[in-house]
Amino acid sequence: MKFTLEEIAKLVDGSIEGDPLKEINGVNSLDKANSNQISYAVSDKYKESLSSSSAGAIIVDKSLKRHCKTNAVIVENVYLAYAILSQKFQLNQDINNLKYGSEKSYPKATIAANCLIGQNVKVGNNTIIHQNCVIEDNVSIGNNCLIEPNVSIQIGSRIGNNCVISPGAVIGSEGFGNAIDANKKWHAIAHLGNVSIGDDVSIGANTTIDRGSITDTEIHNGVKIDNLVHIAHNVIIGEDTAIAAKTGIAGSTIIGKRCMIGGAVGIVGHLTITDDVIINATSTVNRNIKKSGVYTGFIPIMLHSDWKKVGIWLTKLDKIASFMKIKLKNIR
Amino acid sequence: MKFTLEEIAKLVDGSIEGDPLKEINGVNSLDKANSNQISYAVSDKYKESLSSSSAGAIIVDKSLKRHCKTNAVIVENVYLAYAILSQKFQLNQDINNLKYGSEKSYPKATIAANCLIGQNVKVGNNTIIHQNCVIEDNVSIGNNCLIEPNVSIQIGSRIGNNCVISPGAVIGSEGFGNAIDANKKWHAIAHLGNVSIGDDVSIGANTTIDRGSITDTEIHNGVKIDNLVHIAHNVIIGEDTAIAAKTGIAGSTIIGKRCMIGGAVGIVGHLTITDDVIINATSTVNRNIKKSGVYTGFIPIMLHSDWKKVGIWLTKLDKIASFMKIKLKNIR
Amino acid sequence: MKFTLEEIAKLVDGSIEGDPLKEINGVNSLDKANSNQISYAVSDKYKESLSSSSAGAIIVDKSLKRHCKTNAVIVENVYLAYAILSQKFQLNQDINNLKYGSEKSYPKATIAANCLIGQNVKVGNNTIIHQNCVIEDNVSIGNNCLIEPNVSIQIGSRIGNNCVISPGAVIGSEGFGNAIDANKKWHAIAHLGNVSIGDDVSIGANTTIDRGSITDTEIHNGVKIDNLVHIAHNVIIGEDTAIAAKTGIAGSTIIGKRCMIGGAVGIVGHLTITDDVIINATSTVNRNIKKSGVYTGFIPIMLHSDWKKVGIWLTKLDKIASFMKIKLKNIR
Numbered sequence: 001m002k003f004t005l006e007e008i009a010k011l012v013d014g015s016i017e018g019d020p021l022k023e024i025n026g027v028n029s030l031d032k033a034n035s036n037q038i039s040y041a042v043s044d045k046y047k048e049s050l051s052s053s054s055a056g057a058i059i060v061d062k063s064l065k066r067h068c069k070t071n072a073v074i075v076e077n078v079y080l081a082y083a084i085l086s087q088k089f090q091l092n093q094d095i096n097n098l099k100y101g102s103e104k105s106y107p108k109a110t111i112a113a114n115c116l117i118g119q120n121v122k123v124g125n126n127t128i129i130h131q132n133c134v135i136e137d138n139v140s141i142g143n144n145c146l147i148e149p150n151v152s153i154q155i156g157s158r159i160g161n162n163c164v165i166s167p168g169a170v171i172g173s174e175g176f177g178n179a180i181d182a183n184k185k186w187h188a189i190a191h192l193g194n195v196s197i198g199d200d201v202s203i204g205a206n207t208t209i210d211r212g213s214i215t216d217t218e219i220h221n222g223v224k225i226d227n228l229v230h231i232a233h234n235v236i237i238g239e240d241t242a243i244a245a246k247t248g249i250a251g252s253t254i255i256g257k258r259c260m261i262g263g264a265v266g267i268v269g270h271l272t273i274t275d276d277v278i279i280n281a282t283s284t285v286n287r288n289i290k291k292s293g294v295y296t297g298f299i300p301i302m303l304h305s306d307w308k309k310v311g312i313w314l315t316k317l318d319k320i321a322s323f324m325k326i327k328l329k330n331i332r
Numbered sequence: 333m334k335f336t337l338e339e340i341a342k343l344v345d346g347s348i349e350g351d352p353l354k355e356i357n358g359v360n361s362l363d364k365a366n367s368n369q370i371s372y373a374v375s376d377k378y379k380e381s382l383s384s385s386s387a388g389a390i391i392v393d394k395s396l397k398r399h400c401k402t403n404a405v406i407v408e409n410v411y412l413a414y415a416i417l418s419q420k421f422q423l424n425q426d427i428n429n430l431k432y433g434s435e436k437s438y439p440k441a442t443i444a445a446n447c448l449i450g451q452n453v454k455v456g457n458n459t460i461i462h463q464n465c466v467i468e469d470n471v472s473i474g475n476n477c478l479i480e481p482n483v484s485i486q487i488g489s490r491i492g493n494n495c496v497i498s499p500g501a502v503i504g505s506e507g508f509g510n511a512i513d514a515n516k517k518w519h520a521i522a523h524l525g526n527v528s529i530g531d532d533v534s535i536g537a538n539t540t541i542d543r544g545s546i547t548d549t550e551i552h553n554g555v556k557i558d559n560l561v562h563i564a565h566n567v568i569i570g571e572d573t574a575i576a577a578k579t580g581i582a583g584s585t586i587i588g589k590r591c592m593i594g595g596a597v598g599i600v601g602h603l604t605i606t607d608d609v610i611i612n613a614t615s616t617v618n619r620n621i622k623k624s625g626v627y628t629g630f631i632p633i634m635l636h637s638d639w640k641k642v643g644i645w646l647t648k649l650d651k652i653a654s655f656m657k658i659k660l661k662n663i664r
Numbered sequence: 665m666k667f668t669l670e671e672i673a674k675l676v677d678g679s680i681e682g683d684p685l686k687e688i689n690g691v692n693s694l695d696k697a698n699s700n701q702i703s704y705a706v707s708d709k710y711k712e713s714l715s716s717s718s719a720g721a722i723i724v725d726k727s728l729k730r731h732c733k734t735n736a737v738i739v740e741n742v743y744l745a746y747a748i749l750s751q752k753f754q755l756n757q758d759i760n761n762l763k764y765g766s767e768k769s770y771p772k773a774t775i776a777a778n779c780l781i782g783q784n785v786k787v788g789n790n791t792i793i794h795q796n797c798v799i800e801d802n803v804s805i806g807n808n809c810l811i812e813p814n815v816s817i818q819i820g821s822r823i824g825n826n827c828v829i830s831p832g833a834v835i836g837s838e839g840f841g842n843a844i845d846a847n848k849k850w851h852a853i854a855h856l857g858n859v860s861i862g863d864d865v866s867i868g869a870n871t872t873i874d875r876g877s878i879t880d881t882e883i884h885n886g887v888k889i890d891n892l893v894h895i896a897h898n899v900i901i902g903e904d905t906a907i908a909a910k911t912g913i914a915g916s917t918i919i920g921k922r923c924m925i926g927g928a929v930g931i932v933g934h935l936t937i938t939d940d941v942i943i944n945a946t947s948t949v950n951r952n953i954k955k956s957g958v959y960t961g962f963i964p965i966m967l968h969s970d971w972k973k974v975g976i977w978l979t980k981l982d983k984i985a986s987f988m989k990i991k992l993k994n995i996r
Contacts (some may be wrong), residue, residue, distance in 0.1 A: 077897040095444040112759040134481035149798035149816040152481040152499035153549035167816035167834040172491035173537035176558040192503040204839035205872040208537040208559040226840040227872040230577040245894040246912040248578040264930040266596040282930035282948040284614040284630040297633035298948040301961035315976035322661040428774040466813035484813040484831035502831040505869035540869040540891040562909040580910040592692040598928040598946035616946040616962040629965035645981035655995040
């Protein structure tokens with residue numbers, strides 16, 4: 001699939017600075033795009049990557065245009081323009097090409113009844129795939145893996161050796177990214193990245209791991225993930241980190257090595273958590289953690305009758321402090 | 333299926349005020365029931381709907397009887413009586429009537445291998461249904477939808493146009509409503525409502541949306557729902573609201589338009605949240621929100637060693653206040 | 665499968681005190697192991713069970729050796745040794761032995777298309793199993809059960825009478841237990857226990873219940889569990905307890921009878937909660953609850969602008985108290 005910049009500009013209601021006949025055949029991140037691909041920059045956080053990008057063209061708004069050293073497509077809402085464009089380059093497969101395991105030839109693997117397997121799928125030696133799994137096009141699964149029943153592994157996901165994926169897990173689902181237009185309507189970003197899972201990883205029942213928007217969501221070697229965990233697009237989980245059940249990690253957050261994340265923890269997006277961090281169950285992480293250690297953030301459970309009395313003051317701590325003429329600097 | 337009031341009274345251990353031979357063929361809400369249907373009222377919050385209902389009969393307790401202008405079935409525990417009765421009117425399907433997609437005729441849709449489709453199912457033009465989906469009786473799916481692998485869409489659910497449902501999602505599962513009897517045993521309410529989903533809705537991987545108890549659970553146009561979200565029975569989500577992963581919304585809560593609900597938020601039941609409300613990740617919402625704005629409720633994360641010190645005081649805020657002779661009125 | 669203690673000691677890098685030729689054919693808990701099985705003790709909490717165990721051998725570290733009255737395998741890291749050993753005794757099934765429902769003979773049950781059923785599976789009278797379920801070897805399902813689409817019931821799970829399992833639920837998934845070695849690499853414990861579910865239990869859509877490590881995870885009669893709930897290995901839920909959606913209960917926690925656990929509650933592992941406890945939605949339970957009553961632990965939601973002001977003080981409560989010269993003993 002190819003579009004000229006002229007066609008792209010029309011599609012996203014933008015203007016061109018550069019060559020309108022330049023042909024574009026894909027989308028990529030600023031630092032990975034080649035001269036036939038288009039990229040985008042949403043804020044001046046990206047101005048350096050923007051200046052040094054090898055992309056064939058870049059979508060920017062007026063304020064960022066001057067940092068763009070290649071063809072520019074100038075729009076009002078960069079993220080919305082990207083959402084519209086990503087739909088054009090969306091990954092497609094012919095779902096009627098998925099064949100039953102028994103019609104495919106993986107003589108060194110064991111593939112149970114009712115598994116449906118796409119085109120260009122690799123399944124390693126001694127790997128076992130249980131019943132009712134759907135393995136889409138271009139997936140690769142290493143040696144000695146165990147894929148349990150009712151698992152969906154979506155287009156292009158890569159799984160290393162010695163991995164276990166428990167029933168009902170979904171690997172490579174579309175990320176949750178939506179651009180908003182002037183009428184407050186959402187436009188979904190088509191996610192063109194993949195999920196990349198290392199060796200010796202285990203993934204729990206009904207856990208979901210979204211594919212990346214452009215680059216991949218990455219689960220490194222030795223990571224252990226429990227049931228009903230959500231890993232959003234472009235999250236990176238470092239080696240040998242363990243994540244207990246019901247935890248959710250929002251988009252683009254990077255977690256270090258050997259971390260232990262308790263159950264039902266919520267980690268917001270775009271954070272960086274260093275190596276060897278332990279986060280206790282049900283905590284909310286809403287800031288970077290730069291120092292290894294044990295972290296906690298939840299309210300102790302009490303009799304509801306007590307909680308009702310305490311709760312009134314919880315929401316007025318700033319006013320208590322000011323009434324008591326306490327200043328932060330004095331109590332440090 | 334039909335029962336006389338006499339038969340119903342026997343079933344639920346009640347007495348009749350009115351015509352014991354009156355025939356009833358279904359259950360409905362006070363404001364929607366017709367003269368052949370029975371309804372129920374559990375508290376005097378409903379006394380006006382009770383007085384004006386067109387139902388053929390209404391289950392009430394002694395205290396509400398005087399507000400009932402039609403045949404009454406009088407019981408001690410209305411909700412329990414309804415639970416027992418709802419089981420009688422339960423929606424049934426012959427599961428052996430579900431046919432493989434390829435045996436059904438949807439020439440304008442693409443239906444992959446191993447999909448099983450019930451009686452009286454509509455599938456719109458250009459809609460794609462991936463492998464291993466189960467689409468039960470009386471479901472309707474609009475045009476241009478994408479239903480991904482291993483999705484279950486249960487009896488009577490309605491899905492609009494241009495919707496995306498990610499792998500493993502469950503649409504129309506039975507709601508969690510149980511009445512308790514005098515022996516502290518639970519009796520499940522059979523949920524007779526459906527799930528009604530508008531146009532341009534997306535639903536994430538392994539998300540579950542329960543069907544309504546009597547009326548429908550409603551997801552309006554343009555709503556975007558992420559992975560592992562739980563939407564309980566009779567919840568209504570307004571247009572263009574976005575809900576991030578791992579959030580749960582309890583029964584009968586109504587959420588306005590253009591809200592943005594962060595990840596892992598817990599919203600309790602029977603609340604009303606107005607339009608244009610933003611709720612930050614992992615907050616608990618336990619009261620109505622009448623004013624648009626940004627809301628938050630979680631405890632900041634700290635080193636566990638700090639949390640242990642802070643936690644002691646967190647549960648004693650009311651006592652701190654009284655020790656310091658702080659009064660709420662003084663600090664407002 | 666049989667190993668001599670000599671072989672076992674080699675496998676786990678341990679030394680033997682006792683008979684190196686003693687043959688072991690399985691693993692069990694200290695109080696249930698027979699003279700052909702091996703058990704293990706990780707801390708001196710278990711010293712009494714250790715002394716009175718009928719096991720043929722017990723894995724211990726040096727400090728616990730003196731309490732062992734039978735053959736001992738002495739290692740540095742008991743849990744790691746057990747992880748390695750458990751893999752050897754892992755439950756296996758030939759997944760190609762799972763047959764379509766229609767090829768199996770359950771004349772008194774209704775089994776829909778695309779269900780795959782293992783060896784030695786019992787399905788009771790009037791039980792209905794919907795499409796695309798996978799029922800593994802040695803599972804037993806009672807009478808009058810309803811198993812909805814896309815459910816996975818893994819090896820050896822036992823389900824009583826009159827149970828309902830909603831779509832996408834996973835029963836008997838491997839528990840999340842990993843031992844860490846000296847290089848900070850995880851070694852999964854192979855879970856050899858099962859899930860045991862009583863009568864009149866309902867389990868919600870996409871809920872996951874892990875099998876026990878050695879003994880079983882137990883869900884007693886009359887328990888009602890909502891959607892997207894996680895029940896970890898070796899949890900025991902008492903009769904007639906109800907658990908709302910999105911709650912997670914960590915390993916080995918014991919919950920009493922007639923409890924009502926709200927939505928999105930997090931309960932940490934190894935706790936005991938007595939009968940008739942009500943826990944409000946989204947609370948974290950991190951201590952035993954010995955007295956029935958209503959418990960709560962969450963932070964009230966506020967305008968984000970208020971939360972930012974309050975949050976600063978929330979994390980400094982101990983310092984406020986010390987600045988104000990408040991002592992805990994004075995405010996009790």
